[in-house]
Amino acid sequence: MSFKPTPNDKFTFGLWTVGNPGRDPFGEPTRPTWSPAEIVDMLGEAGGVCGVNFHDNDLIPIDATDAEAASIKKDFSAALNRTGLKVCMATTNLFGDPVFKDGGFTSNDADVRAYAVHKTMRAMDLGAEFGAKIYVMWGGREGAETDAAKDPVESLNRYRDAVNFLTNYNKEKGYGYRFALEPKPNEPRGHIYLPTVGHLLAFIQTLEHHADVGVNPEVAHEHMAGLNFTHAVAMALWAGKLFHIDLNDQAYGRYDQDFRFGSENPKAAFFLVKLLEDHNYDGFKHFDSHAYRTSDRADVIEFARGSMITYLRLADAAKRWNADARVKQLLASMPKAEGGVPATYSPGAAADLHARSFDRAAIAARSLPYEALDQRTIEILMGG
Ligand code: DIG
Ligand code: MN
Ligand code: MN
Numbered sequence: 001m002s003f004k005p006t007p008n009d010k011f012t013f014g015l016w017t018v019g020n021p022g023r024d025p026f027g028e029p030t031r032p033t034w035s036p037a038e039i040v041d042m043l044g045e046a047g048g049v050c051g052v053n054f055h056d057n058d059l060i061p062i063d064a065t066d067a068e069a070a071s072i073k074k075d076f077s078a079a080l081n082r083t084g085l086k087v088c089m090a091t092t093n094l095f096g097d098p099v100f101k102d103g104g105f106t107s108n109d110a111d112v113r114a115y116a117v118h119k120t121m122r123a124m125d126l127g128a129e130f131g132a133k134i135y136v137m138w139g140g141r142e143g144a145e146t147d148a149a150k151d152p153v154e155s156l157n158r159y160r161d162a163v164n165f166l167t168n169y170n171k172e173k174g175y176g177y178r179f180a181l182e183p184k185p186n187e188p189r190g191h192i193y194l195p196t197v198g199h200l201l202a203f204i205q206t207l208e209h210h211a212d213v214g215v216n217p218e219v220a221h222e223h224m225a226g227l228n229f230t231h232a233v234a235m236a237l238w239a240g241k242l243f244h245i246d247l248n249d250q251a252y253g254r255y256d257q258d259f260r261f262g263s264e265n266p267k268a269a270f271f272l273v274k275l276l277e278d279h280n281y282d283g284f285k286h287f288d289s290h291a292y293r294t295s296d297r298a299d300v301i302e303f304a305r306g307s308m309i310t311y312l313r314l315a316d317a318a319k320r321w322n323a324d325a326r327v328k329q330l331l332a333s334m335p336k337a338e339g340g341v342p343a344t345y346s347p348g349a350a351a352d353l354h355a356r357s358f359d360r361a362a363i364a365a366r367s368l369p370y371e372a373l374d375q376r377t378i379e380i381l382m383g384g
Helices: 036-046 066-083 110-129 152-173 197-204 219-224 229-238 266-278 297-323 325-332 347-355 360-364 370-381
Strands: 011-014 051-055 086-091 134-138 178-182 213-215 285-287
Touching: 011 086, 011 297, 036 051, 036 066, 036 297, 086 110, 110 134, 110 152, 152 178, 152 197, 178 197, 197 213, 197 229, 219 229, 229 266, 266 297, 266 370, 285 297, 297 325, 297 370, 325 370
Parallel strands: 011 051, 011 285, 051 086, 086 134, 134 178, 178 213
Antiparallel strands: none
16 A cells, blocks of 8 residues: 555645754754755655745745845745645744844843734734745743743733734734644753643633634654653644644653654554544644754655655554454453443432442453553554
């Protein structure tokens, strides 16, 4: 069976992912800095990619003249036309320039907070120009190394005020963005505010236009927090807030590795894909990851292809798991799951439950064949 991605799979890549030049904290770039148009052409070569995403300055350098910006946009548009790729998500770089050394929305400097909102409005304009309908906000610099610097409660007020202002700008301009806030526990700041999906879901409920705001969970970031990413995504799905997702992979307890999807822990990736497929997630699947520093252009394209093919293979494995006779037999052998606690309260239901007697020993003796079920999962993943 061949696993060929198509644009209908809604796989996307940021310009900064395939365009990653291989620089790391201990070494210079190992690859050329390709232009946005060249990156789009590389994604066209990979085949089956739905779209591309960008931070404002991935496309237009922060100090570009209007003429330079116009020329870049012209070349980028031409590449989109020849490859058929769309722009699916836009976001703002509020972490690269030194002005953001203490954050953007939560900076202690009111001028920096103003500039961050100014820059985001213009980045929203740019994304809308190319048809993006998802706007991601990753607060990579919104944090602290020492809590002597700022009051974390005041920081959340500042964060909320900035997001409220920008969701109102979205309404005034009629851009139709849905905002996806992206959590990360640390790096580049010692501690980043709103570090996990759970923190963001609580934060979103306090916003003026909370219906327009969801989350963009990333595998690597929940792993950095030592959390189960599938459960984080389940929480977002359950809350109706999974507006976007950053797929990659990551060893626990390491710096943000942004590895190719499924390359570090295929079993965890399987359960994530099974969750997304079982719950009919219909959003973009963004591979926020990059090739190894050792990769050349051809291997970077293999990285992009591999990301998509792994997802498709795991989705096929999820279909085979759901249809597997042994899996069905094991699930059927487990205690009845339906019923139990009444979905709605009534005095009668409470009286019945209150008076009910339970044979604890008999219930405790029931079997839960999870070893067999997990073993069968491993066998299916191994092609068995
Ligand atoms: C890091 O995981 C962040 C940035 O790459 C970007 O702002 C966001 C978009 O996916 N992810
Ligand atoms: Mn990351
Ligand atoms: Mn990300």
